Amino acid sequence: MNKKSTEHPLQTNIFHERPDSNHRYVNHNHIHHSGKNILIAFALNFIFTIIEIIGGLLTNSISIISDAVHDCGDSLSLGLAWYFDRVAQKKPDYKYTFGYKRFALLGVFINTAVLLTGSIFVVIESIKRLYNPQEIHVKGMFWLAIAGIIVNGIAMLKMKYSKGLNERTVSLHLFEDVLGWAAVLVASIVMLFFDFPIIDPILSILISCYILYNVYKNIKSAFRIVLQGIPENISIENIKKIIEKIDGVIEVHDLHIWSLDSEYNIASMHIVTNNQDYLLQSGIKNQIKKELYTKEIQHVTVEFELPSEKCSKCY
Numbered sequence: 001m002n003k004k005s006t007e008h009p010l011q012t013n014i015f016h017e018r019p020d021s022n023h024r025y026v027n028h029n030h031i032h033h034s035g036k037n038i039l040i041a042f043a044l045n046f047i048f049t050i051i052e053i054i055g056g057l058l059t060n061s062i063s064i065i066s067d068a069v070h071d072c073g074d075s076l077s078l079g080l081a082w083y084f085d086r087v088a089q090k091k092p093d094y095k096y097t098f099g100y101k102r103f104a105l106l107g108v109f110i111n112t113a114v115l116l117t118g119s120i121f122v123v124i125e126s127i128k129r130l131y132n133p134q135e136i137h138v139k140g141m142f143w144l145a146i147a148g149i150i151v152n153g154i155a156m157l158k159m160k161y162s163k164g165l166n167e168r169t170v171s172l173h174l175f176e177d178v179l180g181w182a183a184v185l186v187a188s189i190v191m192l193f194f195d196f197p198i199i200d201p202i203l204s205i206l207i208s209c210y211i212l213y214n215v216y217k218n219i220k221s222a223f224r225i226v227l228q229g230i231p232e233n234i235s236i237e238n239i240k241k242i243i244e245k246i247d248g249v250i251e252v253h254d255l256h257i258w259s260l261d262s263e264y265n266i267a268s269m270h271i272v273t274n275n276q277d278y279l280l281q282s283g284i285k286n287q288i289k290k291e292l293y294t295k296e297i298q299h300v301t302v303e304f305e306l307p308s309e310k311c312s313k314c315y
Contacts, residue, residue: 038085041155041174042078048151049075055144059137062126064144066204067180069118071152074174076114078155080107088261101261108222115215119208126208129201136197142188148181176214180207221262228258231265234295239267242291248275248284250307257297267292268301270311 049071056064084104092099156174183206187199221232230236236257243252251272259265271288275281285302292300305311 038078038082042075042082044151044155045071045078045174046075048148052144052148055140059140059144060134061136061141061184062122062129062201062204064141064184066119066122066126066207067148067177067184069115069122071177073111073115073118074155074177077107077111080110083107098260098266101264102225104261105222105225108218112215112219112222115211119211119215123205123208126201126204130198133197133201136191136200138188138191141184142192145181145185145188149178149185152177152181176207176211180210183207225259225262230257231259231262231296234265234297239292239295239297242295243269243271243288246284246287246291248273248280249288250274254303254311264299265297266299266301267297268303270303270305272305272307274307276306 049068052064052068052071056062056068081104084107087103088099088101090100152174156178183203187203190196190199224232234257236255239257240252240255243249243255249271252269253272254270255267256269257265257267269288271284273281273284275284281304284304288302289300
């Protein structure tokens with residue numbers, strides 16, 4: 001006699017098959033970011049952050065120190081992105097029935113706190129230097145800027161194909177670093193020919209303000225996910241129109257769409273239909289799932305109602 005399976009019921013066939021845009025069926029667990037690329041980017045960024053802090057202190061450049069603070073936040077994000085990428089691959093269980101994908105948002109909030117604190121500190125120090133400009137080692141600033149462009153450019157390329165919100169946040173910051181170092185390079189060239197030390201704190205304030213602006217955008221996106229708002233790339237009006245065009249669908253209501261982690265989107269709805277046959281309802285449900293999967297909605301729950309039936313939704 002065969003032994004009874006001891007697998008946890010929620011860990012057995014938990015990743016249901018789903019249709020892709022060509023109506024083939026693929027597994028939910030087939031898309032994962034490359035941990036190797038994240039680790040390489042982390043190593044490059046972390047090592048250069050240490051060099052940057054030392055270089056900023058030796059050259060007495062507040063703009064370099066501001067970039068060092070930013071790079072420290074990026075290093076933290078890269079480390080968290082790698083860790084949460086591994087956590088997100090864990091299967092759903094009784095504790096987290098939708099899985100662990102939303103854990104990636106913790107990295108966004110932690111990184112935001114680091115960048116916010118660091119940027120405010122740098123702005124305060126830069127304002128002080130506006131009133132009391134200090135001598136800067138311009139040649140050291142010049143060569144450090146070139147190294148910064150190269151190292152951050154390589155790290156940015158390693159993160160080029162990452163799609164998660166946490167990884168996109170890091171990739172954006174790495175791109176900002178490249179731009180920031182380009183600005184530092186320009187400033188150092190200007191100071192090689194002109195005695196204009198005030199350009200350093202001005203540049204630092206501009207870089208910090210740009211960082212804070214993007215921190216605001218990223219934290220806004222993260223809160224939208226946590227508060228179960230409709231994903232920014234999805235229109236609920238369009239989704240409703242697509243569903244109501246399906247043969248057999250009279251009306252769709254109690255439609256909810258939200259995201260777990262900016263990539264994995266979920267929808268639930270009530271469908272009014274005259275079809276009482278299970279096979280006909282199953283056909284409608286499968287068509288809805290196919291259509292919505294092409295709109296980047298991977299998990300769909302459908303409840304059917306007859307026209308004469310009172311909606312069972314809770315208020």
